[in-house]
Structures are given as structure tokens and as C-alpha cells.
Amino acid sequence: MKNYILPVLVLCTLSVVAQPSPSSETKSTDPATITKEFLNAVRGHDSKKATALLHPDVIWVQPGTNRLSGVKKSREEVQEMGKRMGELSDKSIELAEVRVLNANGNSVACLLRWKAVQPTGNVLDVENIDVYTIENGLIVSVKVYSADLEQENRFW
Incomplete structure (x- = not known):
């Protein structure tokens, strides 16, 4: 009996060790998770x-009548x-708060607070929705609603 226990234990151990572990690189397609990852990257300047x-x-719709307003139609335009924004705010732009993040199907609404100060002393402190x-784990569209377009237009 003792002769059988050791090989069985070794086989059990090997079968457990040989199992592939879930990859930490597995990409989520959950809309709320993707949005959180995006906002965390923005907050971390990544x-x-x-x-x-x-x-x-x-497609990114930026509200207002300022030099950043309008529809961006590619990731390069959004990146630009x-x-x-970094240049115009002397790199002070920050996503100060993510207050609400709620998903409905493949859409996620967020209440965000942005802050920045220009070298001239002009201040941005505004909430946006x-x-x-x-879709398929990527952000395909963003529509921004500002709580204070007048402030944003003055700042940008």
C-alpha cells in the first residue's frame, strides 16, 4: 500500500502544477471595467x-465653442x-474625482471633476458627465456633457 501512495501523491501534485494558470493579461470586455481602467490610466497620466x-x-464629442471643442474621429485625434489640454493647462490638468460610474448595457455614465490652472491664473474646476x-473591450464613443460650458470655453 505504501508503494502506491507516493506515486499517487506525485501524480496529483504534477496534475495540479501542470494546470495553466489564468493569465493576468486576460483583457476584460465588461464596459464598467474598461471605463474604470481608462479613467485610472488618465488619472495616472498613463x-x-x-x-x-x-x-x-x-468618436469623441467634446462640448463647447473653444479650441478643443468638436468631434474627434480617431484615437490619434483624441490623443492630440x-x-x-496638457499644453494649455501648463500640465496641471487632472482628473480630480470620479464620483459616479454606472453601466447600462454597453454604455457607462460617469460624473467626473476636472481641475487645472493656467500660468495666467485662469482656473478650471468643473464637473462633467x-x-x-x-464594444469588444474598446471604447468606441465618448460624449462629454459639461456642468459649466462657460467656464470651459474661457479656460480652453
């Missing part, structure tokens, strides 16, 4: 990760808008 979560042909649409 433009590479944020850009990777955008579909190449993402982000760079321009952003609506993200996710």
Missing part, C-alpha cells in the same frame, strides 16, 4: 494605456486633444 483602450476609430460606449 497615455499609452489610455490610448490602447480606445478603438482606432473612436489630450496633449493640447461623460458617457462611454464599449
Whole structure:
């Protein structure tokens, strides 16, 4: 009997060890998770990760009548808008708060608070509601609603 126990234990151990472990690189397609990852990347100034979560042909609608307003039709245009925000705010732009994040199907609505200060002393402190649409694990569209377009237009 003792002769059989050791080989059985070894086989059991090997079968457990040989099982593939779940990859930490497994990408979620859950809309809320994708949106959280994107916003965390934005907060952490990780433009590479944020850009990777955008579909190449993402549609981004930025409100207002300022130099950043309008419809962006690619991840490159969105990336350029982000760079321009950094330049215009002397790199002070920050996603200060993510207050609400709720999913409904493949759409996720977020209440966000943005802050920035220009070298001239002009201040941005505004809440936005952003609506993200996710398909196949990527953000395909974003529509931004500002709580204070007048402030944003003055700042940008």
C-alpha cells in the first residue's frame, strides 16, 4: 500500500502544477471595467494605456465653442486633444474625482471633476458627465456633457 501512495501523491501534485494558470493579461470586455481602467490610466497620466483602450476609430464629442471643442474621429485625434489640454493647462490638468460610474448595457455614465490652472491664473474646476460606449473591450464613443460650458470655453 505504501508503494502506491507516493506515486499517487506525485501524480496529483504534477496534475495540479501542470494546470495553466489564468493569465493576468486576460483583457476584460465588461464596459464598467474598461471605463474604470481608462479613467485610472488618465488619472495616472498613463497615455499609452489610455490610448490602447480606445478603438482606432473612436468618436469623441467634446462640448463647447473653444479650441478643443468638436468631434474627434480617431484615437490619434483624441490623443492630440489630450496633449493640447496638457499644453494649455501648463500640465496641471487632472482628473480630480470620479464620483459616479454606472453601466447600462454597453454604455457607462460617469460624473467626473476636472481641475487645472493656467500660468495666467485662469482656473478650471468643473464637473462633467461623460458617457462611454464599449464594444469588444474598446471604447468606441465618448460624449462629454459639461456642468459649466462657460467656464470651459474661457479656460480652453
